[in-house]
Amino acid sequence: MRGLIVGRFQPFHLGHLSAVKEILQQCDQVVIAIGSAQYSHTKENPFTASERYEMIHRTCEYEGISDRALIVPVTDINQNALWVAHVRATVPEFRVIYTNNPLTMRLFGEAGYEVRQTRMYSRERYCGSLIREQMINGGHWEQNVPEVVVERIREIRGVERIRAIFNLSKDISQ
Amino acid sequence: MRGLIVGRFQPFHLGHLSAVKEILQQCDQVVIAIGSAQYSHTKENPFTASERYEMIHRTCEYEGISDRALIVPVTDINQNALWVAHVRATVPEFRVIYTNNPLTMRLFGEAGYEVRQTRMYSRERYCGSLIREQMINGGHWEQNVPEVVVERIREIRGVERIRAIFNLSKDISQ
Amino acid sequence: MRGLIVGRFQPFHLGHLSAVKEILQQCDQVVIAIGSAQYSHTKENPFTASERYEMIHRTCEYEGISDRALIVPVTDINQNALWVAHVRATVPEFRVIYTNNPLTMRLFGEAGYEVRQTRMYSRERYCGSLIREQMINGGHWEQNVPEVVVERIREIRGVERIRAIFNLSKDISQ
Amino acid sequence: MRGLIVGRFQPFHLGHLSAVKEILQQCDQVVIAIGSAQYSHTKENPFTASERYEMIHRTCEYEGISDRALIVPVTDINQNALWVAHVRATVPEFRVIYTNNPLTMRLFGEAGYEVRQTRMYSRERYCGSLIREQMINGGHWEQNVPEVVVERIREIRGVERIRAIFNLSKDISQ
């Protein structure tokens, strides 16, 4: 049996990893759908799908679960009524979807899927927007993401990119 | 002669109904264009075009005006300069447009259409965003929409959907 | 109960009208979805959704069935896997789909809809592409479409438009 | 007064140049709209908008008419009913459109523009698709385009590109 988890993974953090491991206790394989795949270089979506794929792939290899994790970028189509059909046509077959997002719960629920929630591993710490803020403010973001992700973010100079984007947003628009 | 009214109808409320009746006093038929047709399951646009069509159709049947009302979903194209051409290519021919929206007035006015305003029937009460808030907060939204619309929203469990979406928006983003 | 029929209606001809009447013998109402709604001024799709809506609406009025016919333009999204979800989100609720098109049969069948075929009323005569050719070659196309559609096509000088487009296609491309 | 000419200019050839000069005999300035701007590297559209802009700009400089020629790339939107509005919103104001294309004549004519035809300077010779074929087959394409365009096509190794694309099209698809 396969379970699906959908996220933006900006970046992939320890909360995401916990959820993946939790799913693998209940399912043979996990499909990890990288949402909003076409976006990058924005405050909400700093990393490309390529970079996020790499972060997740390396983490799965490091954790020894790469043969049970199927990673798939999924573009946003901005039409919620088509979202479930779009995900189904893109990622390999799955039976359960794991999510704590009320809209996703609703959309997949209405489509007849079994929806399960994942436990919340200190959501205050493991939260994408907080981690991105820590990157901007010089906080200890490294504590909240897997080591191989820290490494990858350094290779692509991700913190500098987020700061450049953040300055942009504060800036008076032309 | 046909008059056009464009709205998002999220949901179709008594103010909309008043405007439709007012137009039918001046025109033989009314074209009701459901704008932002492709959106749904968001705070601003909770209902699908399908659901909004049904609300309007049932109301028109109930009011005995369905043979004079032509309902047409129109997708947003997000390019204002093409908007009038897009509406014209989608909905059946019309001669006057009724609107209180300054941008719509301007776009159709510049294109040479006769633009008329509708009277404002207690805009404080009959207002989509207020009705959506009443749905979230447990207010008496039912007073502000036609009975058959209340019925339809119950059938599709619309209030629950809006609350799910509202919780989502308040939520800390991943 | 409502039945759905999907077509491009380029133009709406007597075969389409027969199918609509057949559906109304089995259903209370018919939803007439105008497919490929965004296209016009091409050899395959000469008329706008607006013009096709008008043809169908006038025919339904003339036939006295306009209160039982719900006409809805539906844009192409060019992703077959999302097609059923897209139609469902756009047109008012329906229970059966009537079609003789193998792909449509398959897509709606896979989605769990009841699919019925309509009888074939002299398909050699009532066929959109043949009628368009008759328009180009000066054939008796008027015999194959409802009278009010003939009238409408004359009003918009539709035959001239098709000939202009046909010349274009034969032309050596720039 | 400004005249508009729309073309794909794949590549910009001597027939195009003649038309531009003819327009400048009747108008103060010519707006040269590069259509299908987003396409490149296909059999019908081998060159990018950037490359086509360069070809036209260099030719106008060489001919001493660059101060009277306004070059503007225009993307295809694939909805003919919106085409005129799209062109109008993109290129600087113009009063007459020059074209020999029946569809363009019709669309701008319906929109109320004055449409003029340009004389046909040996259309057998100055024709984009023939010139592209000459490039593939080793014919004397250089005779049919301005010298500075020949030069530019050599710089970007355009003939090799067209041949690569042509081989592709002949190839058995995967």
Place this chain on the structure above:
Amino acid sequence: MRGLIVGRFQPFHLGHLSAVKEILQQCDQVVIAIGSAQYSHTKENPFTASERYEMIHRTCEYEGISDRALIVPVTDINQNALWVAHVRATVPEFRVIYTNNPLTMRLFGEAGYEVRQTRMYSRERYCGSLIREQMINGGHWEQNVPEVVVERIREIRGVERIRAIFNLSKDISQ
């Protein structure tokens, strides 16, 4: 050598003109890319690409630099990772990009382009969003844009348009 400057030019103001002149001290020609070309009639983007092209073109003619300025509308594609490739495929070849925008600096820098900053000519005065506010509030916006731009904005009744859009935004949404 050519330098590229990208802006939305809503409207083209004296700060933009200074930057263009500065670039022309360093380069033979300047490519002026009009970004967000498809948008208009919004608070952030009131003017069409057509209108902005005209403002810039007239200013360049007035300043006697029109033979050294290549104006090109560029649509937004809303995918930052493709932005540089998109600009390159649309505008004529350039070697240096001039920008003070941190994201643009980063994207073009990563792609290997030489990025230069322009001096900031009283950014408090020459700033698109402030000028648009002055238009709304009856401030002296005319001091901050070239005279021919003032003239053009009057011709198209641009101030009235911005006010109509501004009223819309303040308005309670339907």
Place this chain on the structure above:
Amino acid sequence: MRGLIVGRFQPFHLGHLSAVKEILQQCDQVVIAIGSAQYSHTKENPFTASERYEMIHRTCEYEGISDRALIVPVTDINQNALWVAHVRATVPEFRVIYTNNPLTMRLFGEAGYEVRQTRMYSRERYCGSLIREQMINGGHWEQNVPEVVVERIREIRGVERIRAIFNLSKDISQ
């Protein structure tokens, strides 16, 4: 080092498998990009990205190479000039691209990538369009695809789907 192979994999056949194995003799890992990911249920693209992902994943598991194969659906963007940037932003980092397609060779070559060709394993037999024809005509298509792919195609009744689509294409269009 990683090598990239791009294909539509309609379906994934023994020629594709040979190419993948060949790449794995030269590289540590292979990135398998499923092109035209958004299309399905057409003659050229019968299977969804989901189904193609499954075919490839099962084959890699069967062959014991799933830990070295990174499968990624990539949507078509229909703008060749942006194609390389789009692939780079979607799939995990790679150093060499393997292809026999002249256009792909050209686009990646121009972008500075090392391009290698794969040996042609009886291209007459292992060819997507021939295999699809065999499915339609009752030929021995099973010989040309991996066993687990045969199995998968049977599970989803793929041959029947292709026949339905083929009948459609032969059919007189409405």
